[in-house]
Amino acid sequence: MTVMSTQQNAEELSFTIVAEFDAKIERVWQIWADPRQLERWWGPPTWPATFESFDFTPGGKASYYMVGPDGEKARGWWLLTSIDAPTTLSFDDGFADDNGEPVASMGITRAVVTIEDIGGRTRMTTTSKFESAEQMQKMIDMGMEEGMTEAMSQIDDLLR
Template sequence: MPVISATKDVDTLTMTFVAEFEATVERVWQIWADPRKLERWWGPPAWPATFERFEFEPGGQARYYMTGPDGTKAHGWWTITAIEAPHRLEFDDGFADENAEPIDPKDAMHDTVTIEAAGDRTRMTTVTSFSSVEQLERMVEIGVEEGMREAQNQIDELLAA
């Protein structure tokens, strides 16, 4: 299991996941930079993602949906705010409507991903920042914490291919 820790901090309004992989920094970076690779792990196993738009550059937009076991589609969006390849990615993300348009951009979360060598492994730290305790608690209630753990635990198989 690549996820070695998952912490929720109400004081700092963050949820942090730390995962380690037996792969180079550059290979781990590619699971973010390549939308076809991203689709293979973004979202829990029962909710695979499909990226319909993916502009991997600062200011770029991503639009995707995850398909549930019953065919239900949950749409989401990203706006990429910073890229420092192959070590750092930042983006705002939130829920989208069926046309892939943000439902409430003011309700966005901010994600910061750092990728660094950790001995002969690579450590990926993902920090999601929330705008309020209510937003953090709402995301936990809908299963974001468990879903992210399940999603990141799929990455080893992708990196082994």
């Protein structure tokens, strides 16, 4: 199984998911750096993602949408805050309206991804930090934990 653990931390306003893969660190890095690969796993299987723009540089922006089984579109955006290939990536993540503009009422989640070699395998730890306890609870209630677990469970097939 790809996902090894998930943890919600109310005190730190964070959600962490740890996954391990039978692949080299550089290969796992590519699932973040290449938008076509990212589309194959960012979002649960029933909500596939399409990246409309993707500037994978510090300060760069990405915009995407996911389409649900009933055709509903959910839009999102990233602002890449730091990149240290192939081990660390940080970005601000938020919801967007139909025009791709940030939805302020949903807040911003700050994500940090660390990728490390664990003896020929690779561990990827993704930590999302929230602005408030209310925002964190809202994201958890919307299915963030299940959605990220399902999304990351698609990575093994992609890495093959």
